[in-house]
Amino acid sequence: MQHHSSDWEPRYARRAARMSGSEIRELLKLLEQPDVISFAGGIPDPALFPEAEARAAGAEIMADPKRARSALQYAVSEGDPGLRSWIAAHMTGLGVPCDSDNILVTSGSQQALDFLGRMLLMPGDTTLVRWPTYLGALQAFNAYEPRYDRLDPEGANIDAAGYAAAARDGDPTRAVKFAYTVPDFANPTGATMTLGAREKTLGLADALDIAVIEDAAYTALRYEGKPVPSIMAIDVARSGDVNASRVIYCGTFSKTLSPGLRVGWICASKALISRLVLVKQASDLNSPPLNQMIIHRLAETVFDAKVEEARGEYRRRRDLMLAALERHMPAGVSWTKPEGGLFIWVSFPDSVDTKALLERSVAEAKVAFVPGRAFHADGSGGNTARFSFSLASAAQIDTGIMALAPLISQDAQPIS
Numbered sequence: 001m002q003h004h005s006s007d008w009e010p011r012y013a014r015r016a017a018r019m020s021g022s023e024i025r026e027l028l029k030l031l032e033q034p035d036v037i038s039f040a041g042g043i044p045d046p047a048l049f050p051e052a053e054a055r056a057a058g059a060e061i062m063a064d065p066k067r068a069r070s071a072l073q074y075a076v077s078e079g080d081p082g083l084r085s086w087i088a089a090h091m092t093g094l095g096v097p098c099d100s101d102n103i104l105v106t107s108g109s110q111q112a113l114d115f116l117g118r119m120l121l122m123p124g125d126t127t128l129v130r131w132p133t134y135l136g137a138l139q140a141f142n143a144y145e146p147r148y149d150r151l152d153p154e155g156a157n158i159d160a161a162g163y164a165a166a167a168r169d170g171d172p173t174r175a176v177k178f179a180y181t182v183p184d185f186a187n188p189t190g191a192t193m194t195l196g197a198r199e200k201t202l203g204l205a206d207a208l209d210i211a212v213i214e215d216a217a218y219t220a221l222r223y224e225g226k227p228v229p230s231i232m233a234i235d236v237a238r239s240g241d242v243n244a245s246r247v248i249y250c251g252t253f254s255k256t257l258s259p260g261l262r263v264g265w266i267c268a269s270k271a272l273i274s275r276l277v278l279v280k281q282a283s284d285l286n287s288p289p290l291n292q293m294i295i296h297r298l299a300e301t302v303f304d305a306k307v308e309e310a311r312g313e314y315r316r317r318r319d320l321m322l323a324a325l326e327r328h329m330p331a332g333v334s335w336t337k338p339e340g341g342l343f344i345w346v347s348f349p350d351s352v353d354t355k356a357l358l359e360r361s362v363a364e365a366k367v368a369f370v371p372g373r374a375f376h377a378d379g380s381g382g383n384t385a386r387f388s389f390s391l392a393s394a395a396q397i398d399t400g401i402m403a404l405a406p407l408i409s410q411d412a413q414p415i416s
């Protein structure tokens, strides 16, 4: 059959079928109207960026001819040596004693997720994820054609043999390859895994002999309660050696310093890092050295102060949103009370479809949020939604939740 040269569909690889445009992105286009109060985007508040410090750091680097040339040149794939060593010290402070050889700098932790999918997944392999989980992780992994099963360490049944049999599904070459989780203040739920749930996840990984990908994107943003050791710290404490760990830790500066500079990292055993360096080389050779140098400078000078400031500001907004939900939401609606991060997860009565609710909400109440279905690998969760408090002002938070509430009462009416 003759195809017109603009008909691209027949030319795509099979994996492209799983890279469908997100229906959420389509819905979020509606939000470009300036009068809509948005609880949808999960992005950091730009008012918290270390803008003056980044400007000064960039100018200082570019004013020094030697550093300017390094900043403008190709660079080693592993990442800026000074930055890697700062990250290794940071990880050591988080209970994971390690050195620079355990660190690969990535272009955000999103690139880390892509690389790990590439390194670990064969088509048909299973990855264990939370239900719901970070949408960007599903998008990154989908390119490698995995299947998903539910990681539920808070549930009663953590049956390794059952997971393995389901993954094989009659084909002995298929296996469970890793478990992926965001243990602190998850996107989208805001939930934090207990120490027990972390230990159970490790126990399951031991029984299946698989890796655990620990996505620590929000870990620094804790507003209350005591930090829980990372899954990697728990694992390293057992063996005494990061190089013996089955955990792969993905960190990022996106939520603390700047998402635009695109600097994140993987902390893992030396053996895995040295293989991942080859993936980095093949993918983009290196992350931009100027960005890494700026992040290194900011990390050394303002990291703690900026994290403190962000915590105070987001804590205040979280409290306002929790209070507004309490004040305005009708009976039958429940929500998480996150100890940190940027998100509250709201569950509506079963009769509410949050995608339809969003359409009405944008049109009638001028309020936006993200419907929950997209975060579920199995397409469930139609009555749930993610609300972010990261960008809204105090007045918008109360006004927005108040405007939304009457729509829910109407939506929740049983259809007679």
Ligand SMILES: Cc1ncc(COP(=O)(O)O)c(C=O)c1O
Binding pocket: 042, 107, 108, 109, 110, 111, 134, 136, 182, 186, 187, 215, 217, 251, 252, 253, 254, 259, 263, 264
């Ligand atoms: C849980 C989680 N992981 C990873 C990322 C990716 O962030 P970045 O690539 O900017 O580090 C995000 C961004 O929203 C996230 O929410």
